[in-house]
Amino acid sequence: MPSRHNASNNNQTINRRNVIATIGAAGAASLAGCGGQSDGGDGGDGSDGSDGGDGELFPLDVQLEVNADNSDRLQMVELIAESMEQTGYFNTTVETYEWNTYVGRVLDPEYQNNGYVPCIGLSGTFNPGSFCNALHHSSNIGACCNLNGISDSELDEMMDDARYGVEVAEDSELRGERYDEVWNYLAEERYSSITHFNLATSVSNTDIHGFEMWPFQEGMYSYNMFAPQDEQIMWIDRDNAAGDSDLSDLTEGGTMSIAIGANIESFDPPHSSDTTSTLAQGFIYEGLIANDTQGNVHPWLAESYELIDTTDVDRTAYADYMSTVGTTEEGAVDTDEQVIVQHPEDSPAEDDEVRVLLPDDAVEAAEDGTYGMQYRYNLQEGVEFHNGDELTAEDVVATYEYAENSVLAPQTFDSVLTAVEVDEYTVDIYAQVADAEAERSLPALSILNATQIGEVEKGTIDPREGNTPIGTGPYEFSEFEDEQYFEVTKFDNYWTEQKGVSEAFSWFDGSSDFPDGPVIDGFEVEIVPDDSTRSGALQNGEIDSTYGLNSSTLDEFDSSEDFLLYEIETGGYEYIQYPVNVAPFDDARLRQAINHLIPRERIVENVFSGYGRPAWTPIPQLAQGSGTADAEALEDELRPMNEYNVERAEELLEQVAADN
Numbered sequence: 283m284p285s286r287h288n289a290s291n292n293n294q295t296i297n298r299r300n301v302i303a304t305i306g307a308a309g310a311a312s313l314a315g316c317g318g319q320s321d322g323g324d325g326g327d328g329s330d331g332s333d334g335g336d337g338e339l340f341p342l343d344v345q346l347e348v349n350a351d352n353s354d355r356l357q358m359v360e361l362i363a364e365s366m367e368q369t370g371y372f373n374t375t376v377e378t379y380e381w382n383t384y385v386g387r388v389l390d391p392e393y394q395n396n397g398y399v400p401c402i403g404l405s406g407t408f409n410p411g412s413f414c415n416a417l418h419h420s421s422n423i424g425a426c427c428n429l430n431g432i433s434d435s436e437l438d439e440m441m442d443d444a445r446y447g448v449e450v451a452e453d454s455e456l457r458g459e460r461y462d463e464v465w466n467y468l469a470e471e472r473y474s475s476i477t478h479f480n481l482a483t484s485v486s487n488t489d490i491h492g493f494e495m496w497p498f499q500e501g502m503y504s505y506n507m508f509a510p511q512d513e514q515i516m517w518i519d520r521d522n523a524a525g526d527s528d529l530s531d532l533t534e535g536g537t538m539s540i541a542i543g544a545n546i547e548s549f550d551p552p553h554s555s556d557t558t559s560t561l562a563q564g565f566i567y568e569g570l571i572a573n574d575t576q577g578n579v580h581p582w583l584a585e586s587y588e589l590i591d592t593t594d595v596d597r598t599a600y601a602d603y604m605s606t607v608g609t610t611e612e613g614a615v616d617t618d619e620q621v622i623v624q625h626p627e628d629s630p631a632e633d634d635e636v637r638v639l640l641p642d643d644a645v646e647a648a649e650d651g652t653y654g655m656q657y658r659y660n661l662q663e664g665v666e667f668h669n670g671d672e673l674t675a676e677d678v679v680a681t682y683e684y685a686e687n688s689v690l691a692p693q694t695f696d697s698v699l700t701a702v703e704v705d706e707y708t709v710d711i712y713a714q715v716a717d718a719e720a721e722r723s724l725p726a727l728s729i730l731n732a733t734q735i736g737e738v739e740k741g742t743i744d745p746r747e748g749n750t751p752i753g754t755g756p757y758e759f760s761e762f763e764d765e766q767y768f769e770v771t772k773f774d775n776y777w778t779e780q781k782g783v784s785e786a787f788s789w790f791d792g793s794s795d796f797p798d799g800p801v802i803d804g805f806e807v808e809i810v811p812d813d814s815t816r817s818g819a820l821q822n823g824e825i826d827s828t829y830g831l832n833s834s835t836l837d838e839f840d841s842s843e844d845f846l847l848y849e850i851e852t853g854g855y856e857y858i859q860y861p862v863n864v865a866p867f868d869d870a871r872l873r874q875a876i877n878h879l880i881p882r883e884r885i886v887e888n889v890f891s892g893y894g895r896p897a898w899t900p901i902p903q904l905a906q907g908s909g910t911a912d913a914e915a916l917e918d919e920l921r922p923m924n925e926y927n928v929e930r931a932e933e934l935l936e937q938v939a940a941d942n
Contacts, residue, residue: 285698302353304374305844315910330566333805339866339938339939339942340370340371340372340935340939341370341371341372341373341868342372342373343372343373343374343375344363344366344372344373344374344375344399345374345375345376345377345397345398345399346359346362346363346374346375346376346377346390346398346399346400346401346625346858347376347377347378347379347384347387347398347399347401348376348378348379348384348398348400348401349378349379349380349381349384350378350379350380351380351381351543351811351812352381352403352564353832354832354833354890355401355403355856355891356376356378356765358401358477358856358889358890359401359858360376360378361486361881361884361885361889362377362477362858362879362880362881362885363886365879365881365926366876366879369879369928369931369932369935371875371932373936377398379865381544381811382545382547382821385556388400388402388429389429391423392795393429393430394423394429394430394431394861394863394864395431395861395863395864396861396864397861397864397867398491398861398929399508399858399859399860399861400429400430400858401856401857401858401860402427402429402855402856402857402858403480403854403855403856403857404416404417404427404496404851404854404855404857405499405500405557405852405854406853406854406855406902406905407722407853407905408573408577408606408722408853408904409445409719409722409723409812409905409908410444410461410901410905410906410908410909411444411445411719412439412853412879412905413476413853413855413900413901413902413905413909414441414461414464414468414499414900415441416428416618417432417473417474417857417859418432418434418437418468418473418474419437419438419439419441420432420433420434420435420697421438421692422692423833426622430858430859430860430861430862430863431637431861431862431863432473432474432631432859434473436467436476437464437467437468437471440460440463440464441464443460444449444457444460444461444464445457445717445718445719446654446697446715446716446717446718447596447715448592448594448716449653450718451461451592451716451717451718451720454718454907454908455911455912457908458908458909458910458911458912459719459911460752460938461901461908461909461910462911462912462916463809463909464921465899465900465901465910465916465920467564468900469832469920469923469924470870471870472860472870472873472874472877473859473860473862473873474857474858474859474860475708475857475859475860475873475876475877475880475924476855476856476857476895476897476900477855477856477857477858477860477880477882477895478855478856478882478884478885478886478890478894478895478896479851479852479853479854479855479894479897479902479903480851480854480855480856480890480893480894481849481850481851481852481890481893481894481895482495482496482497482498482499482502482829482849482850482851482852482854483829483830483831483836483846483847483848483849483893484502484827484828484830484847484848485819485820485828485829485831485836485839485845485846485848486524486826486827486845486846486848487823487826487827487844487845487846488523488524488525488844488845488846489518489519489520489523489524489826489845490516490518490524490538490827490846491516491517491518491524491531492506492514492515492516492517492524492527492528492532492813493506493516493524493531493827493846493848494506494514494516494848495850496511496575496848496850497575497850497852497853498849498852498853498854499557499829499830499852499854500555500557500558500560500561500564501560501561501564502561502829503540503561503564503565503805504561504564504565504755505807507565507756507800507802508756508778508797508799508800508887509546509572509574510778510783510787510790510792510796511572511573511574511578511580511789512574512575513792513793513796514883515532515796515797515800516649516802517532517533517534517536517801517802518533518535518536518537518538518826519531519533519803520536524846525846529793529796530795532795532796532797532801533801534801535801535802535803536802536803537802537803537806538802538804538805538806538826538827539805539806539807539824539898540805540806540807540808540825540826540827540828541807541808541809541810541819541820541825541826541827541828541829542558542561542562542720542807542808542809542810542828542829543558543810543811543813543816543828543829543830544556544557544558544809544811545558545764545765545809545811546558546559546561546562546807546809548741548744549562549563549566549743549744549745549751549759549762550741550742550743550751551563551567551690551693551727551728551730551743551870552681552684552685552688552689552690552691552727552728553688553689553690553740553741553743554689555689556689558603562768562807562833563728563751563753564755565756565757565770565805566668566751566752566753566755566757566758566759566770566820567725567728567729567730567751567753567754567755568582568583568728568729568753568754568755569582569583569725569727569728569729570582570583570584570659570661570678570725570729570925571584571587571721571722571725571726573722577722577904577907578823578910579721579722580787580789581787581788581789582787583661583662583665583673583729583754583787584659584660584661584662585660585661585663585726585788586659586660586788587657587658587659587660588657588658589655589656589657589720589721589727590656590657590658590710591653591655591656592654592655592656592716593651593653593716594716595652595653595654595712595713595715596626596715597623597624597626597714598625598626598627599652600623600625600639600643600644600647600652600714601625601637602649603639603640603643603644603646603650603652604625604637604638604643605624605637605638605643606634606635606636606637606638607635607638608634608635609630609631609633609634609635609636609727610630613630613631613632614630615630615636615638617638617640618687618689619640619641619686620640620641620686620687620691620695621638621639621640621695622638622640622643622644622695622698622699622713622714623638623639623644623699624636624637624638624702625637625638628728630827636772640682641686644700644712645700645702645903646896647699647700647710648699648700648702648710653699653712653713653714654712654713654714654715654716654717654753655712655713655715655716655717655720655724656710656711656712656886656908657710657711657713657720657721657724657725658704658708658709658710659678659680659708659709659710659711659725660708661673661674661675661707661708661709662706662777662781662786664777664780664781665754665777666754666775666777666780667731667734667752667753667754668753668754668758668759668773669731669734669752671731671732671733672681673707673729673754674732675703675705675706675707675708675709676703676706676732677729677730677731677732678701678703678709678729679701679703679709679732680730680735680736681701681710681727681728681729681730681732681735682694682698682700682701682727682733683735684730684735684740685727687740688740688741693723694726694727697713697717697719697720697723697724698711698712698713698714698723698724699712699713699714700712703915711724711725718908728753728832729753729754730743730752730753731752731753734749734752745759745762745763746762753775754777754816755773756773756776756778756799756800757760757770757771757772757773757800757804757805758770758771758772758773760804765809766808766809767806767807767808767809768806768809769804769805769806769807769808770804770805770807771803771804772800772802772803772804776799776800777797778798778799779799781798782798783796783797784789784799786922808825808830813830813831813832813835814832814835816828816831817831817832817835820839820845824867825925833889833890833891833892833893834891836891836893837891849893851895851902851903851904851940852902852904853902853904853905855897855902858880860872860873866938866942869938869941871934871935871937871938872935872938874923874934875930875931875932875935875938876931877923877924877935878924878925878926878927878928878930878931878934879926879928879931880924880926881926882896882897882898882924882925882926883896883926884926896924897924898917898921898924898925899913899916899917899921899924901913901916901921
């Protein structure tokens with residue numbers, strides 16, 4: 283059996299805001315459950331891939347790591363460790379860390395040198411790139427989810443070719459074919475192992491009416507409080523039990539109490555990416571667009587938008603606008619400015635100087651007609667920020683400038699060239715090259731207030747820094763006690779209520795009974811990391827709703843007449859990542875062998891009580907539309923490479939042993 287240690291007090295924590303970055307999503311991609319600093323070295327335990335001094339590679343000492351405060355994930359890792367141990371080829375240990383310590387630990391740039399195998403949960407997006415780029419693209423090393431320094435130029439090019447260029451932007455079938463090449467390549471190289479796709483679950487008491495699941499945990503409550511794109515609204519009625527309620531039963535008012543599983547680390551959208559921070563920010567901030575549950579894009583703070591122009595350029599087209607900057611000994615670009623584009627022929631690791639496109643250079647290029655795409659956004663007029671300012675193009679442009687060198691910069695400026703004010707209510711956002719995800723990715727940022735941006739340091743829009751978050755959302759910040767609770771109250775001048783839904787959104791074709799804004803007066807958000815405590819609070823009537831409870835408790839809530847259980851397959855997934863730069867994990871056969879020792883079906887059934895789906899391919903259902911040419915054929919091809927197969931694992935391990 284594997285040994286288990288809790289090392290939550292053995293590592294110095296570091297400032298999470300300086301190291302955390304996401305996923306697409308955050309809006310993109312969000313890091314879901316991890317944080318602290320690596321203690322470095324292997325401690326003589328062979329975890330650096332050495333043979334431990336006995337001249338034999340096997341049994342190989344392997345240290346798996348996980349956050350201790352997610353009991354389901356911990357059980358999953360222990361099951362994987364036990365499966366590895368039973369072959370006789372591995373001596374496994376499971377190290378556990380408190381949530382915040384773990385996040386900082388795995389995102390420390392030195393972590394990739396230690397030879398550890400971390401387990402993380404992520405929230406992807408409707409973009410199929412969320413399920414390959416975040417984990418494997420070189421640009422994400424040390425920025426979100428590429429935890430162990432995976433850098434493969436051939437893979438980078440394949441992932442880019444599946445998203446960028448006029449061909450894939452105009453031909454979704456070709457795009458799917460190129461992603462299929464990516465999935466097959468990843469199956470062979472096996473840099474990471476996605477274990478399963480989550481079923482997102484939440485539980486509410488029967489006072490909460492109209493609740494529906496959103497496929498991404500961080501948007502669950504902001505979606506339910508008001509989403510006319512799906513005619514979605516929830517309300518509180520403490521006199522009548524929820525069940526078959528419809529809009530005719532809607533009641534206004536009341537305060538809803540919910541519990542979340544981790545502290546809100548930041549209220550500053552571009553400078554944070556963890557799930558709970560994004561969830562909290564969803565009450566306060568809004569974007570230019572909104573997605574429905576199928577991933578279709580609808581104008582939001584933008585009254586309308588259109589694609590003005592597409593040109594067939596690659597990133598070498600910016601050479602005449604680029605600046606020359608030095609490089610560091612560590613192989614990084616030596617500049618404090620945001621690098622928008624790096625010349626593809628230059629390498630900071632090999633060259634003393636490289637050519638880069640900086641923000642001012644990007645504006646000049648766009649003005650001269652050098653860009654991949656030009657989208658124009660016509661803003662809603664009369665939208666009021668919580669401080670009374672009106673939303674204008676200045677706020678949008680300032681938001682993109684504020685995002686430079688932020689946590690979200692890697693997934694913002696992988697596509698965005700620049701944002702330019704056309705007039706008071708019109709903004710053009712340019713893509714570097716033609717981008718199949720441009721409609722969603724270019725306007726993905728939450729829009730901030732230009733006045734506030736001009737008065738604070740980047741990353742400090744947070745009450746702990748003395749700066750109240752200001753947005754255009756339906757709720758405004760009320761109170762926050764670090765690690766305890768967060769409260770918002772309804773904003774009296776919310777713009778959709780001033781205009782009316784039908785006038786605000788030309789695309790709205792729903793019922794005339796649908797309200798013009800949220801109907802709940804406020805939200806009290808309790809911060810309760812312990813799953814069992816959240817479950818008890820719900821059972822005792824102390825809160826109205828929560829999510830992410832231990833799978834073992836969900837059936838009990840489902841069978842009770844006093845609660846409603848909601849579930850949906852999501853873009854969320856769990857994965858382990860191999861230390862590919864540390865021998866012997868640099869051998870793909872070792873990684874493939876461990877992958878065959880992951881009992882995906884047992885994990886889903888025994889650990890998650892059926893609330894999940896084994897990941898036979900790396901792509902969930904919600905991203906299959908543009909992420910594969912044939913989902914069934916892809917599963918038929920890749921499933922044998924991901925099934926539990928001890929015999930095949932041992933064949934591979936014997937090959938590794940013979941060559942060492």
